[in-house]
Amino acid sequence: MSEPRVGSEEDSSSCGGADVEKHLSCPSSGLVAARLTIVVGDTHFSEEKMLLVQSCDYFQALYRSGMKECQQDEIHLKYLHARGFLIALAVLRGEMPILDGDDIVEAIECAAFLQVIPLAKHLINLIDPDNCLLMYHTAATFGLMDLYHAAALFIRDMYGDLEAEVRKTLPSELTSYIESLTPSVFVAVGAHVTCGAAETVHAASRTVCYLDETANTWKVLTDLPLEASTSMAGVTVLDNKLYIIGGVHGLHKQVAGSFCYNPENNSWSRIASPAQLRYNLSLVGVDGCLYAIGGEYERTTMSSVEIYNVKTRGWTFAAHLPRPAAGAACTKTMGRIFVCLWRPMETTEIYEYVPGKDEWRPVTTMIRHQSYGHCMVGHRDNLYIMRNGPSDDFLRCLMDCYNLSSGQWSSLPGHFANSKGSLFTSVVRGNSVFTLNRSMTLEYIVDGKSWKPRRQLKGFPRSGSVWTFLLRLPETLMLK
Incomplete structure (x- = not known):
């Protein structure tokens, strides 16, 4: 084996999530201490605007856009489930709920639609042998790519135990992606x-x-x-x-x-x-x-x-x-x-x-x-x-x-x-x-x-x- 090289350090990922532009948090923006009502289906949620803007790319983009919704106290979110949004709010407040079944699907849907980075990280941390296939398939469906890749790596590490179930339940293109990865x-x-x-x-x-x-x-x-x-x-x-x-x-x-x-x-x-x-x-x-x-x-x-x-x-x-x-x-x-x-x-x-x-x-x-x-x-x-x-x-x-x-x-x-x-x-x-x-x-x-x-x-x-x-x-x- 050749002697390894010693050189300069390379960059990697950072510790924190996305930063919010400074003008969004200044008093004139109307976001400090302001509350917003979010309507998901028949359920109404009241939450601080700043928490949503700091944590969700969807709301960041909304309040940068200057659209009429920026002036409204109530925003309706279509195509989401209330349970998924409730889970997202819990994570944004610092909770770490254990999820399974339908909760996972609805949480992934919400994380993908609203681009809730803390929720996506929480879902990655929850990947285990019982839910990895569900996480992987659902993340692929909704395009939550970080979770998709993390779940695929987890499955690859357990492929000897999961191969039969993978081939039985997943589409061929998802199976091929798993098999293309390198196991640890x-x-x-x-x-x-x-x-x-x-x-x-x-x-x-x-x-x-x-x-x-x-x-x-x-x-x-x-x-x-x-x-x-x-x-x-x-x-x-x-x-x-x-x-x-x-x-x-x-x-x-x-x-x-x-x-x-x-x-x-x-x-x-x-x-x-x-x-x-x-x-x-x-x-x-x-x-x-x-x-x-x-x-x-x-x-x-x-x-x-x-x-x-x-x-x-x-x-x-x-x-x-x-x-x-x-x-x-x-x-x-x-x-x-x-x-x-x-x-x-x-x-x-x-x-x-x-x-x-x-x-x-x-x-x-x-x-x-x-x-x-x-x-x-x-x-x-x-x-x-x-x-x-x-x-x-x-x-x-x-x-x-x-x-x-x-x-x-x-x-x-x-x-x-x-x-x-x-x-x-x-x-x-x-x-x-x-x-x-x-x-x-x-x-x-x-x-x-x-x-x-x-x-x-x-x-x-x-x-x-x-x-x-x-x-x-x-x-x-x-x-x-």
Whole structure:
């Protein structure tokens, strides 16, 4: 394999939605604090004009147009269902309703007709194995293209389980589009510390590898840049790009640079590092932004949080964690960010970051013997927290599940083997959870709130800490 290139960073998607022109929010526009009655069928809705204009391209265009409707206090929307508009309003107010069946269809119809970007994002976050075909077909029907593509990618990742139903229920052109996409693969990189100029470019510990599931073997994808370190780094994937933030090298834990890997052109680029030097941080990517959460520096644990906007290439500080934390278990699910904060000896508190309010909101508290949360994984509206088992058996772990919709905890039955790191590096793909250690890669199927072993594949032959994630790789890269 040729040595990857290191160049300048490329743009990606932004964190926010569409901006509203400044004149729309000035007092003379008549939108500030003004209310509008929207009539959908026989149902009347009263809502702030500014909320609608800020969030819906339809209303932005209407109030820029100068048409007579701009002066009216009541607007009639034809060809929509009231339930779909009600769901849109709920999302615009910050709610995150769980939808199924007719609700999904009517919400997609409304999102497409009014171009409600927050609703379209919410629908993308709701894609799961039970609704992905409905989402895909309906999004194609109404031309909601972001949802259409996201649902197609989800189906592609589960194609082995869904192919029969896809061919039975979808038109041939929709099936062909799914099959044209590249499925995601399971990727791993071990903890690596730079050793200086004498280090060889292709040292085994410096390689990022992917699992060829058909051949049941690990293959080298790329080498880390010589200046990069994954030891105590933050590692995550955002928009199919791999990010390594921080990391340390040397006996004095000097903080290494930050890098981005783009599999589309097999290249690495250096990116700006957080303003606050930090290592042993938690890193998660959501909606065009990287979140560097907590960490430590010079033996001081931090509560500070920084956000990197991939489009603007800049870091900004966000609300601090409720208390300092290093290496905290962190995950995202349904477009939401969650972090576990441990309060010795038996309490794990879970917080959610709310971007619109820039605050950490307490979600729930788990009190268990040996309750320290080593890993947290999100699947649908469930958070799974893995923790050590009995004090005399640290090679097994226990798992608890918190359902975000019901607010209820439940414990999964039995113990899960944790030899050499399995379960503490879990990755979700569709209805599957991949776990990893040196001996084996184990795929579980999430069935309800139970994890059932599905198949065993080859383990990752690296010692020490391992980071795992999913990437979509071009066929040309996988053929090397």
